[in-house]
Amino acid sequence: SYVLTQPPSVSVAPGKTARITCGGNNIGSKSVHWYQQKPGQAPVLVIYYDSDRPSGIPERFSGSNSGNTATLTISRVEAGDEADYYCQVWDRSSDHPGVFGTGTKVTVL
Amino acid sequence: EVQLVESGGGLVQPGGSLRLSCAASGVTFSSHAMSWVRQAPGKGLEWVSGISGNGGSTYDADSLKGRFTISRDNSKSTLYLQMNSLRVEDTAVYYCAKDGGSGPSWFFDLWGRGTLVTVSS
Numbered sequence: 001s002y003v004l005t006q007p008p009s010v011s012v013a014p015g016k017t018a019r020i021t022c023g024g025n026n027i028g029s030k031s032v033h034w035y036q037q038k039p040g041q042a043p044v045l046v047i048y049y050d051s052d053r054p055s056g057i058p059e060r061f062s063g064s065n066s067g068n069t070a071t072l073t074i075s076r077v078e079a080g081d082e083a084d085y086y087c088q089v090w091d092r093s094s095d096h097p098g099v100f101g102t103g104t105k106v107t108v109l
Numbered sequence: 110e111v112q113l114v115e116s117g118g119g120l121v122q123p124g125g126s127l128r129l130s131c132a133a134s135g136v137t138f139s140s141h142a143m144s145w146v147r148q149a150p151g152k153g154l155e156w157v158s159g160i161s162g163n164g165g166s167t168y169d170a171d172s173l174k175g176r177f178t179i180s181r182d183n184s185k186s187t188l189y190l191q192m193n194s195l196r197v198e199d200t201a202v203y204y205c206a207k208d209g210g211s212g213p214s215w216f217f218d219l220w221g222r223g224t225l226v227t228v229s230s
Contacts, residue, residue: 001171031216033216033217035154035217037154042204042220042221042222042223043146043154043204043217043220044220045209045216045217045218048209048214048216048218049216054209054218084153086153086154088156088216088217090215090216095171096156096170096171097156097159097168097215098144098146098156098157098159098168098170098215099156100146100153100154100155100156101153102153103153103154
């Protein structure tokens with residue numbers, strides 16, 4: 001089945017930029033979605049179709065996808081952005097089509 | 110209010126069965142594919158199963174080996190997950206999640222709060 005690899009952790013100072021990568025074989029040919037999950041809460045969609053933002057998500061959140069890497073970028077990081085982040089794709093050709101990345105813990109210093 | 114509410118979790122012995130439910134409100138339930146996603150304690154998200162809006166197509170994680178069955182009753186705006194032959198490793202919070210597209214797009218824009226399933230003797 002398709003594998004998505006994320007760094008376990010990313011640390012960033014307030015006001016700086018955090019970049020979270022999601023690696024997968026030719027992931028640029030797939031649509032990538034991103035979720036934020038805070039402790040004890042359900043995940044929240046922050047980016048869909050590589051770079052679209054749902055209503056209510058700050059413009060500070062952006063996404064890109066090319067080649068073997070998709071990236072979630074959080075600009076002007078705030079303390080409230082501290083959370084786990086997961087990428088996700090739907091691999092239609094697989095017998096396990098729903099795939100989440102391994103998750104990245106973002107720590108705001 | 111737009112929401113999904115899961116129920117049916119609890120403690121079950123290995124080899125036992127449970128049926129989870131997810132009641133939707135404030136959404137046109139039959140228009141959206143739905144999925145179950147689980148999260149073991151301290152672990153990441155794992156997609157479990159998905160179903161199209163009319164229930165005609167279902168998709169499962171290969172790791173489940175046919176033990177889980179997803180279904181829906183659009184007249185009741187309710188999603189189900191029948192779980193059989195449960196194993197200790199099935200212990201997790203189970204979330205239901207609504208598809209974010211107008212047709213099956215298989216990303217999830219609305220999540221329930223989850224229901225905890227504990228498999229232990």
